[in-house]
Amino acid sequence: MSWLEAIVLGLIQGLTEFLPISSSAHLRISAAFAGWDDPGAAFTAVTQLGTETAVILYFRNKIGRVLVAWFRSLRRPSTWSDDPDARMGWLVIIGTLPIAILGLLFEDEIESAFRDLRLIAMTLIVFGILLGIADHYGRRERDLDHLTVPHGLGFGFAQALALIPGVSRSGGTITAGRLLGYKREEATEYAFLLAVPAVFASGLYQLTDIGGDTAPAWGPTIVATIVAFLVGFAVIAWLMRFIKTHSYLPFVIYRIALGVLILVLVMTGLLDPEAGPLV
Template sequence: MSWLEALVLGLIQGLTEFLPISSSAHLRISAAFAGWDDPGAAFTAVTQLGTETAVIIYFRKKIGRLLVAWFRSLRRGASWSDNSDSRMAWLVVVGTIPIAVLGLLFEDDIEHAFRDLRLIATTLIVFGILLGIADYVGRKERDLDHLTAPHGIAFGFAQALALIPGVSRSGGTITAGRLLGYKRAEAAEYAFLLAVPAVFASGLYQLKDIGGDDSPPWGPTIVATIVAFGVGYAVIAWLMRFISTNSFMPFVVYRIALGILLIVLVATGALAPDAGPVLAPPK
């Protein structure tokens, strides 16, 4: 991976991580379009450490309250549901379990089979349509004080779907939130908070694969992560303002258009479904 590739891919990661359009899909597609090697699942996971650091800084007051409430709830005799902050903190922990378990079970598929451009095109379209439906029919009445254990688990399984590039971590979680009747900003905020432990765990776990013979080198990966942090912070601030007065429909249209374009390019032979593989499939 060259320094230019790292700069471009870091920019793409920062721009797309928080929008409901799938950053992993865009990293994969961008590399294929440019004729570069697929940066791989490890590169994606590590650069997401930059964007999730932006989440921590942007929501630092909220995260600080959640951590204090969570540690207080660990005391003998304290209930996890004593207040909304401790309840949300525990539900972030519980909601992380599905993606942690499924991520380990399907690790090989995530690194190989799930990166097929035909699958990515399909998930972009299908989950784009689901996002549009959810945003349209959502009751828009619940805030995060109404978060319950079943809802937190549902959010967690929706996040786990993002192991497939094209689903989108924020898009899948927001779709679940809108179907459960949460307001747009509330669903987005919880999606971002829920992603923090999962992304940091995945990114730290994948650090071992950076710098190997078949993976991007350390220098460009660090540059991409730093770029992703700066751009990601700006995107969070913009998105939270945008969805306060607008629907997710522009992202739905974009996802469907990109998915159709990808299908056409693969069907006509202009782009191979495994374009730019960086890793050989497991035997």
């Protein structure tokens, strides 16, 4: 991987990680369009450490309260029901279990079959439609104080679907939240918080693969991660303002259009669904 590729892919990671359009799909598609090698799941996971660091910085006050309350709950279990921040800490852990288990079970598929551009295109379209339906028809009455263990697991299984590029980690969890009746801002905030332990665990787990036979070298990966952090922080701030007055419809339209474009290019032979370069 060249330095230019690293900068471009880091920029794409930062721009797309928090929007419900799938950063892993965009890294895969962008490399295919440019004729570059597939950056791979390890590169994606490690660069997401940069974007999740941006989440920690942006929500530092909220995350700090949750951590303090969670550690307090270890000494005083009664705070589970009394303290919303302590409950949030436990529910983030519970919601992380599905992606942790399924990520280990389907590790080989994540590296290979799940990166087929035809599958990515279909997930972009299908889950884009689901996001549109959930955002339009979902109730707007619950905030995060209403979060329960079943709801936390529901969010968690939706996040686990993002192991398939094209689903979108934020898009899947936001869709689940809207279907469960959570307000748009509340569902989005929990989607960001829920991603932190899963992404850090995945990124740290994949660190040993960087610089290997099929993964990019350390230098370009570090540059991409830094770029992703800087751009990601700006995107979080923009998105949290945007959703206060707008729906997710623009992202739904974009997902469907991109998915259709990929399918057309693959079916006409202009795009190799496995290797990716344009002919």
